[in-house]
Amino acid sequence: MVSQQQQQEYRLHELGDFLRTRRARLTPEEVGLPRGNRRKTPGLRRAEVAQLVGVSVDWYTWLEQGRSISPSTQVLERLVQALHLDVNERSHLFLLAHQQPPPALSQEPEVVSPTLQHFLDHFGYRPAFVSGRQWDILAWNDAGCAVFGDFRLKTTRERNTVWSLFVDSASRQFVVDWEEDARRILAQFRSSCGRHLGDPQLTELIHELMHYSPEFRAWWPDHEVLGAQEVKKTLNHPQVGYLVFERLTFQVLDTPDFKTTVYTPLDEADTPRKLEHLLEQWYQQEGQKPHTPKAALGLPQVQRLEQDTVALWLAECCQKVEGAWVANNTIMTSYTLWCEANRYEPKKAKGISQSLATHGLEIGVNKRVLDEHHRRKMTRGVRGIVIL
Structure with missing residues (x-):
C-alpha cells in the first residue's frame, strides 16, 4: 500500500518533471532574454527561470528537484507567466504544487465556443x-x-x-x-x-x-x-x-x-x-x-445497427466540399447527437472512420488549428466535408 509520504514524494517529483519540460520548450528569445554564446542544451536554464520569477537559483533548483517546499500562489502565477503556460497547464501546476485548483481568472471573458x-x-x-x-x-x-x-x-x-x-x-x-x-x-x-x-x-x-x-x-x-x-x-x-x-x-x-x-x-x-x-x-x-x-420526442431507444447511420447522417447534416476539413471531435459530436435525435444506435469511433472512408472521404488528416487560447495544436480530422 502506498504511504502518504510516498504519494507526496511522487507528486513533488511530477512537479519537478513538469517544470523541466516546460522550460525546455522555450527559447531565451521567446521570454525576452539574450541567447548567449555557450548554450549546449535547448530551452531555458534554471537560472533564467529563477530570474524571470524573482526567486533564487537555489530555491528554484530545489523546486525542480522535488524538495519539500511550498511555493506561494504568487510564485506559481509568476511561473505561469514565465513559462508561458496555458489554462490547462496552469491548473496542472497548481494541482501538483498545492493539491487544489488555481484561483479563478475572474477577468477572463466567458465565451461559448x-x-x-x-x-x-x-x-x-x-x-x-x-x-x-x-x-x-x-x-x-x-x-x-x-x-x-x-x-x-x-x-x-x-x-x-x-x-x-x-x-x-x-x-x-x-x-x-x-x-x-x-x-x-x-x-x-x-x-x-x-x-x-x-x-x-x-x-x-x-x-x-x-x-x-x-x-x-x-x-x-x-x-x-x-x-x-x-x-x-x-x-x-x-x-x-x-x-x-x-x-x-x-x-x-x-x-x-x-x-x-x-x-x-x-x-x-x-x-x-x-x-x-x-x-x-x-x-x-x-x-x-x-x-x-x-x-x-418521446420515442424509445431502439437498436438499428443494420442501417448505414453514417450515410444517413452525411446526407442530412453534411455537404461534400473538396479540400474542406473537419476535426474528429466535431464529427463525433454531430453524428452522436443526430443518432440520438433519430433513435439510432451510434457506431463506435472506429466504425465511423471505416464508414467515412467507404464514402470516399480522407480520414486521419492532421491539421494545425488554433485552440480556445489561440495556441496552435495538431488535430486529427477528415478531409472532404463540411457540417451544415
Missing part, C-alpha cells in the same frame, strides 16, 4: 443552456427559449439563474415546490462560490440578492453547500400547465467554470406533447424549421 453551441442546438426538444461562473446563462437552445422565455430579450441579471429564482416574482408560480428548489440551488451556488472568493462580480451579485430577496438574506448565512444533483423538476408553464422533467447539470471539461444543464421531458403530465406544442409555437414565431425531427 461554436462547438458547445452546436451541442446545445442538437438537444432538440430538450431545453438546455450553459451558465458561467456567476451563474449567468451564456448560451441556450430553442427549446430553452420556448420553455423559459426568450433569453435574447433578457438583461444579464434576468439571465442569472439565482437572481431570476429569488428576485423574479413569477418564478414562485412557475417553479413547483419553489422553496425546496430555491434552497437546493442556493446550496449549489454557495459551493461554486468557494472557487471564486473575492470575485468582484460575484460579490456584487450577492450584495444585491441580500438586498432584494428576504429568503436569500435569511438562508445565505446558513452556509449550506451542495454539489450538482440529478433531480426531478416540475414547472407550471403559463401556456400549457404542468411540465415534468429530469434536470441534469454537468461540467464542461474544456472550460470547468461552464455548466451545461439539460431538461429531459418525462411522460408525466403529457409533457412531451406540450413541449412539442411550445416549440412549434416558437418556430412559427421565429419563422424557422425545427432542427430536430418530431420522431426524436
Whole structure:
C-alpha cells in the first residue's frame, strides 16, 4: 500500500518533471532574454527561470528537484507567466504544487465556443443552456427559449439563474415546490462560490440578492453547500400547465467554470406533447424549421445497427466540399447527437472512420488549428466535408 509520504514524494517529483519540460520548450528569445554564446542544451536554464520569477537559483533548483517546499500562489502565477503556460497547464501546476485548483481568472471573458453551441442546438426538444461562473446563462437552445422565455430579450441579471429564482416574482408560480428548489440551488451556488472568493462580480451579485430577496438574506448565512444533483423538476408553464422533467447539470471539461444543464421531458403530465406544442409555437414565431425531427420526442431507444447511420447522417447534416476539413471531435459530436435525435444506435469511433472512408472521404488528416487560447495544436480530422 502506498504511504502518504510516498504519494507526496511522487507528486513533488511530477512537479519537478513538469517544470523541466516546460522550460525546455522555450527559447531565451521567446521570454525576452539574450541567447548567449555557450548554450549546449535547448530551452531555458534554471537560472533564467529563477530570474524571470524573482526567486533564487537555489530555491528554484530545489523546486525542480522535488524538495519539500511550498511555493506561494504568487510564485506559481509568476511561473505561469514565465513559462508561458496555458489554462490547462496552469491548473496542472497548481494541482501538483498545492493539491487544489488555481484561483479563478475572474477577468477572463466567458465565451461559448461554436462547438458547445452546436451541442446545445442538437438537444432538440430538450431545453438546455450553459451558465458561467456567476451563474449567468451564456448560451441556450430553442427549446430553452420556448420553455423559459426568450433569453435574447433578457438583461444579464434576468439571465442569472439565482437572481431570476429569488428576485423574479413569477418564478414562485412557475417553479413547483419553489422553496425546496430555491434552497437546493442556493446550496449549489454557495459551493461554486468557494472557487471564486473575492470575485468582484460575484460579490456584487450577492450584495444585491441580500438586498432584494428576504429568503436569500435569511438562508445565505446558513452556509449550506451542495454539489450538482440529478433531480426531478416540475414547472407550471403559463401556456400549457404542468411540465415534468429530469434536470441534469454537468461540467464542461474544456472550460470547468461552464455548466451545461439539460431538461429531459418525462411522460408525466403529457409533457412531451406540450413541449412539442411550445416549440412549434416558437418556430412559427421565429419563422424557422425545427432542427430536430418530431420522431426524436418521446420515442424509445431502439437498436438499428443494420442501417448505414453514417450515410444517413452525411446526407442530412453534411455537404461534400473538396479540400474542406473537419476535426474528429466535431464529427463525433454531430453524428452522436443526430443518432440520438433519430433513435439510432451510434457506431463506435472506429466504425465511423471505416464508414467515412467507404464514402470516399480522407480520414486521419492532421491539421494545425488554433485552440480556445489561440495556441496552435495538431488535430486529427477528415478531409472532404463540411457540417451544415
